[in-house]
Amino acid sequence: MRIAYQGEPGAFSEAAALALQPSADTRPCETFDAVFAEVDAGRATHGILPVENSIGGTIHRNYDLLLEHELAIVAEVEQSIVHHLLVRPGTRREDVRRVYSHPQALAQCERFLRAMTGVEIVATYDTAGSAKLVRDGAQADAAAIASARAGTIFGLDTLAAGIQDYPQNVTRFLVVARGAAPLGPPDKTTIVFTLGDEAGALFRALSVFALRGIDLTKLESRPVRGRPWEYFFYADLAAARQDPACARALVNLGEFARGVRMLGSYPRWRPPAATAPDGAVDI
Amino acid sequence: MRIAYQGEPGAFSEAAALALQPSADTRPCETFDAVFAEVDAGRATHGILPVENSIGGTIHRNYDLLLEHELAIVAEVEQSIVHHLLVRPGTRREDVRRVYSHPQALAQCERFLRAMTGVEIVATYDTAGSAKLVRDGAQADAAAIASARAGTIFGLDTLAAGIQDYPQNVTRFLVVARGAAPLGPPDKTTIVFTLGDEAGALFRALSVFALRGIDLTKLESRPVRGRPWEYFFYADLAAARQDPACARALVNLGEFARGVRMLGSYPRWRPPAATAPDGAVDI
Numbered sequence: 001m002r003i004a005y006q007g008e009p010g011a012f013s014e015a016a017a018l019a020l021q022p023s024a025d026t027r028p029c030e031t032f033d034a035v036f037a038e039v040d041a042g043r044a045t046h047g048i049l050p051v052e053n054s055i056g057g058t059i060h061r062n063y064d065l066l067l068e069h070e071l072a073i074v075a076e077v078e079q080s081i082v083h084h085l086l087v088r089p090g091t092r093r094e095d096v097r098r099v100y101s102h103p104q105a106l107a108q109c110e111r112f113l114r115a116m117t118g119v120e121i122v123a124t125y126d127t128a129g130s131a132k133l134v135r136d137g138a139q140a141d142a143a144a145i146a147s148a149r150a151g152t153i154f155g156l157d158t159l160a161a162g163i164q165d166y167p168q169n170v171t172r173f174l175v176v177a178r179g180a181a182p183l184g185p186p187d188k189t190t191i192v193f194t195l196g197d198e199a200g201a202l203f204r205a206l207s208v209f210a211l212r213g214i215d216l217t218k219l220e221s222r223p224v225r226g227r228p229w230e231y232f233f234y235a236d237l238a239a240a241r242q243d244p245a246c247a248r249a250l251v252n253l254g255e256f257a258r259g260v261r262m263l264g265s266y267p268r269w270r271p272p273a274a275t276a277p278d279g280a281v282d283i
Numbered sequence: 284m285r286i287a288y289q290g291e292p293g294a295f296s297e298a299a300a301l302a303l304q305p306s307a308d309t310r311p312c313e314t315f316d317a318v319f320a321e322v323d324a325g326r327a328t329h330g331i332l333p334v335e336n337s338i339g340g341t342i343h344r345n346y347d348l349l350l351e352h353e354l355a356i357v358a359e360v361e362q363s364i365v366h367h368l369l370v371r372p373g374t375r376r377e378d379v380r381r382v383y384s385h386p387q388a389l390a391q392c393e394r395f396l397r398a399m400t401g402v403e404i405v406a407t408y409d410t411a412g413s414a415k416l417v418r419d420g421a422q423a424d425a426a427a428i429a430s431a432r433a434g435t436i437f438g439l440d441t442l443a444a445g446i447q448d449y450p451q452n453v454t455r456f457l458v459v460a461r462g463a464a465p466l467g468p469p470d471k472t473t474i475v476f477t478l479g480d481e482a483g484a485l486f487r488a489l490s491v492f493a494l495r496g497i498d499l500t501k502l503e504s505r506p507v508r509g510r511p512w513e514y515f516f517y518a519d520l521a522a523a524r525q526d527p528a529c530a531r532a533l534v535n536l537g538e539f540a541r542g543v544r545m546l547g548s549y550p551r552w553r554p555p556a557a558t559a560p561d562g563a564v565d566i
Contacts, residue, residue, distance in 0.1 A: 052512075053506075054506055054510075054511035054512065055509075057343060165508075166509040168510075168511055170511045197565055199496060199497070200493040200496075200499075201565065201566050203486070203489045203490065203492075206485065206486045209486075210486035210487075215482040216483075216485060216486075218512075219502070221501075222340055223336075225337075225448075226449040227337075228453045229335075282480055282482045282483075282484065283478050283484050283485040283514065
């Protein structure tokens with residue numbers, strides 16, 4: 001497997017790729033768009049993309065990109081996120097004047113950062129990229145918030161470990177590929193659809209799953225561009241598409257929704273020693 | 284009315300405030316948090332906050348802030364968004380080397396920007412603030428994407444008008460205040476609730492509105508921090524809370540949802556000469 005991910009080596013996306021397949025050849029990309037492009041062009045067999053963090057919420061850009069590209073979701077991976085405050089060897093806590101990290105990571109460590117006085121907070125495009133920035137920077141008074149692995153890769157010391165505000169900080173990643181073959185027996189399905197402008201349209205669409213006892217674990221809406229206040233609805237179902245009830249529900253959905261598109265039916269992959277809670281909270 | 288808004292004079296939030304009340308005393312704030320704080324402290328009577336753009340989607344931060352503060356929604360305002368490419372007098376199109384604007388505005392003019400070659404795109408915190416930056420900057424090769432009014436305020440020339448990718452580009456703003464008294468007869472209600480972890484929980488919650496013919500115009504979910512994959516659901520209903528069917532539905536909702544909180548029942552305010560489509564697409 002050659003797995004494209006966004007960020008520098010040591011990024012949480014790379015950790016998720018290696019959790020899925022420890023022998024994977026991981027390929028760093030600057031943007032989410034570039035991850036999709038690598039898989040589109042066949043330069044990578046798979047792409048791995050964060051779609052939701054348990055604190056920060058949905059990463060909407062990746063939902064938009066799933067629609068723009070013809071890739072299928074072939075697995076889901078959950079990765080616990082543990083942030084560290086990393087500095088160049090020799091830098092003491094009282095020396096730190098600037099902290100670099102991705103906006104989501106900064107938000108996840110808000111309380112910790114608030115307690116650091118006289119420090120400038122600088123948003124960057126990547127957690128591991130911030131660790132690289134600290135290693136390569138001219139000043140010794142900078143720190144990065146990133147993974148322990150990023151610290152090892154870029155030769156930084158850990159000033160404080162596990163600094164996120166909430167101990168349960170988990171990111172869900174989707175693995176995409178050009179073929180729809182899932183990376184194991186599927187137990188989850190993601191679809192996207194739009195609705196007509198009638199009262200109760202969403203209720204009727206959800207009825208096809210609720211009345212058959214099929215659990216909905218996430219419902220996300222994104223705007224239909226150029227048609228104000230119309231939405232694409234992305235639904236995660238806790239069932240394989242081949243499951244007879246799910247297959248019937250999807251046929252039934254065609255009566256109540258427009259343009260139903262299958263984004264993938266795939267396994268929820270959990271690392272063997274996962275401490276993350278099970279991702280299937282039913283709604 | 285003293286209305287706090289995020290951005291510099293000439294920002295679209297200020298335009299929405301002046302569309303609501305042309306004689307309003309508008310008060311610029313650097314962040315959305317500061318807008319809430321101004322109203323909390325009574326330094327402004329109202330705050331105006333963008334919550335959704337028809338191209339870019341929901342501005343999630345403001346939904347989070349609605350939960351963190353005890354303010355009520357007292358009106359909704361729609362504002363058409365028309366972007367202009369603004370430069371210092373004398374700068375020609377072929378001179379432009381950098382374009383500044385808010386990330387949402389840059390995204391809304393993506394096709395236009397792609398056609399400008401050899402130009403660096405720089406994200407800033409505000410559209411009007413970018414116009415100010417261009418006026419005050421050392422170099423004459425910079426341009427800003429902002430409103431015509433921002434151009435007038437900061438003495439800039441318009442190189443290109445109406446440069447957004449989609450002609451129908453509308454932002455919905457919410458007006459918040461410390462008292463719940465709406466700015467006119469209410470015809471819309473926003474609530475927030477959470478759900479138990481049972482299959483069909485969302486379907487049952489929505490049934491209380493659908494079975495009474497009450498239109499749902501938006502459903503947004505945000506994470507419950509510290510409880511992975513549980514959500515706050517924000518629902519917009521096309522009815523006043525005093526409407527008998529709506530009042531009964533809200534009582535009924537208490538059986539199927541947890542912690543139902545009323546965020547406001549308020550009028551949808553439309554400028555007299557509005558070209559924006561009606562915001563009530565039912566789902």
